[in-house]
Amino acid sequence: MKHGLSKKSQTFLENLRLYLFSNGKDEKEINAIVEELEDHLMEAEARGKTVDHIVGESPKQYMMQLSNEMTTDTKTWVKFIILILFGALSYSILTNAVNGQLSYSLLEILGSIMISLIFIIAIRSLFKSVAANSLSKAKEFTLFYVVGLLPIALFVGLFYFNRLIETPIFHFGSIGTILAVVLTLGFLIGMSLWTKTWVMLIILALLVFPDFLFRYIDISPETQLILSTILTFGGISLYLYVNHKMSKQQTN
Amino acid sequence: MSSTQMLKGIIDGCILAIIHEKEVYGYELAEKLEQYGFDSFSEGTIYPLLIRMQKEELVSSTLKKSTAGPKRKYYTLTQKGEDELQQFIARWEKLQSNVNLCLRKQ
Known part of the structure; x- marks a missing residue:
């Protein structure tokens, strides 16, 4: 599934997963959002958009935004x-x-x-x-x-x-x-x-x-x-x- | 004030309105927003909002098989979401007329 994605998008998804995991987020929610973004990135890249267009200028800030909305699973x-x-x-x-x-x-x-x-x-x-x-x-x-x-x-x-x-x-x-x-x-x-x-x-x-x-x-x-x-x-x-x-x- | 700041809160209402029209998945939703002219923000912004709306039980999601292969998450409005949309429309109409009054008849 993932081989269609550019290296940059793949790295972003990997980093996002690690970031959310380190923040103690619920595993199911992590998988759900990573899959959803993967799907989005594939479709966007097929239409010639880059990951920057989806994530914005600061991936770090975007990761924080997502993290803030997600359930912490201590x-x-x-x-x-x-x-x-x-x-x-x-x-x-x-x-x-x-x-x-x-x-x-x-x-x-x-x-x-x-x-x-x-x-x-x-x-x-x-x-x-x-x-x-x-x-x-x-x-x-x-x-x-x-x-x-x-x-x-x-x-x-x-x-x-x-x-x-x-x-x-x-x-x-x-x-x-x-x-x-x-x-x-x-x-x-x-x-x-x-x-x-x-x-x-x-x-x-x-x-x-x-x-x-x-x-x-x-x-x-x-x-x-x-x-x-x-x-x-x-x-x-x-x-x-x-x-x-x-x-x-x-x-x- | 940048338009991104003005958009906060308003974009939530627009997302509700788009989902109300038809069951959509993430990419579709982002594309619709862009078509309506909201092109200043990055597409990914919708996901933190969707997660929150789901927690607030305004929208619900179901996984469906897509033609591309992986399962896709489709969003629909809940009853609470429908109510929220109606309230948003009322608030927006009031706000819009107030702003227009301010700008035109000082």
Whole structure:
């Protein structure tokens, strides 16, 4: 259906979808308006009009106009927030349990929640600004990468603060640790079946796998840290990007 | 004042009038408006308005198969929309005669 459209119109529709999604709009409404505009653009282009004629001088302003009239569906975003929060928790439990018994300080628990929330807000504003302003591919990629690295930087910060400041520590013990791991794995599999997406398992595998790999390869710890960071967050960015492209193709 | 600013509110009434005439889809509606001389604004402007009118239950939409392939959204007036159109016509007539009086017999 879409191949009849000019590149510029296609880009506009893609950006509109991303913008509305970042604003937490109802998915059904997003699909409805994107389809309607696609139909309109096809007919307009067949008669020699361009996307500017339909959207006006400022696509950003037009996107805002549409967004203002549409229903915000916070449920989708709450689902994402829960998914990311529990994803971070699962990661922490799995990696720590590999190294022994689980124990967390109060600062670690609160800090991790904060970092997850900051990451969610950063991703959301990133999507919005990429959609509304037409940036070059290089700039876009850099932004995605920087935001991808943000949580790592914050977690490193938390790691050091945790050594400096003493807060109460919760110990799990050996039975508690096993229980936590079983619960986490159960939760992950259940979540993947329920959401019909393996995103959490894939991302967690990307996070845990490099560390396992480097246990068997003899390189310096510094190189290890850098390589595993690049592998993990490069892998996640790539996965999200491919996934985003694929879901767009499906809806069209 | 630009004519775009003057058009705000008035264009809503015109959209209602066009849909009242005949069931239309988005492109048709934009084209009709252009034919009537509203060519200063971009065609896409109708969609935020249509979304709002649907929320206010002035218009309703149905999806129908089009010859081109994808389903097309056709708009019709609801009873509330019909009433709103009648009120708009009354308001417009009053406004128009007031403006004309102002301009001609100062």
